[in-house]
Amino acid sequence: MDYLDLLDSSTMFGAHLLDYNNTITSSSTYPSIFDLLQTTPVLPPPHFLAIPSSPTFTFPESLSDVIDILASPNLSSISSSSTEAADDNQQISTINQHHGEEQDQDKYKKQLKPIKKNQKREREPRFAFMTKSDIDHLDDGFRWRKYGQKKVKSSPFPRSYYRCTTASCGLKKRVERSIQDPSIVVTTYEGTHTHPCPATPRGYVGVLPRTTAYGGAIGGGGDSGGRTYYGDSSLFSTNNNSLQEKRFWNSSSYLAKDYGLLQDMVSSHTGADVA
């Protein structure tokens, strides 16, 4: 199936994905994640936002994860500010895959650690989001080292590969631009940080290792200013209404328009249904 065909099925994606929307206004400075976190605890990630469409699906722990996160008041308290008009309208969509079911991710692992063919492999949790930004590599508060850049067939834009520079942390992320809208950066985190945010000049942000990647990702992006976060938000409680917020369900179609990393994730996740 062609990606276009696949992605054209917005309803299918709607059925498979929960996401949240969150519009945040910007103000004055050019913030890092620390600015954001200074007044707002880091956003816990949606641990599992990809919902299988299987008729037998019964909302297991994944839902509780979703609820835990969506119900978090912290989510609504993210603020950002910017002097850069270009960054005033940042847009983010999120997908999370709980122990993802991709195959591509396994490839390099197999390279590093050959595993018996029939042996199930623990997969790193993945979390992707889309950010409307001129900057490819958003500052999420962690230090990253670029270890590769690759032209991929599914996108005219190169995909960049980053690894967390902290020695004990093997977290990786991939960054590429959406071919649907080149102004949108698709960032995919693979795994989780095993350490707190290393560059927290104002103190440790108190992020659990399991969630640091996501929290940093969502709350951060200090390279850019105010953003519009795309994803579900109707489940979020808001206890910080000093921020102007717009929230709505509607990013499934938005996600579905990306043919790069997201399609990679989505198609792989829904592969059984699509095939």
Next chain:
DNA sequence: CGTTTTTGACCGGCGC
């Protein structure tokens, strides 16, 4: 001078 980025080579999986 240490760190990061660039970029071509290399590797393994997969489909034909």
Next chain:
DNA sequence: GCGCCGGTCAAAAACG
């Protein structure tokens, strides 16, 4: 078996 593809390595260059 072969070629394509995505992901990683690593040396050199660039940067601060």
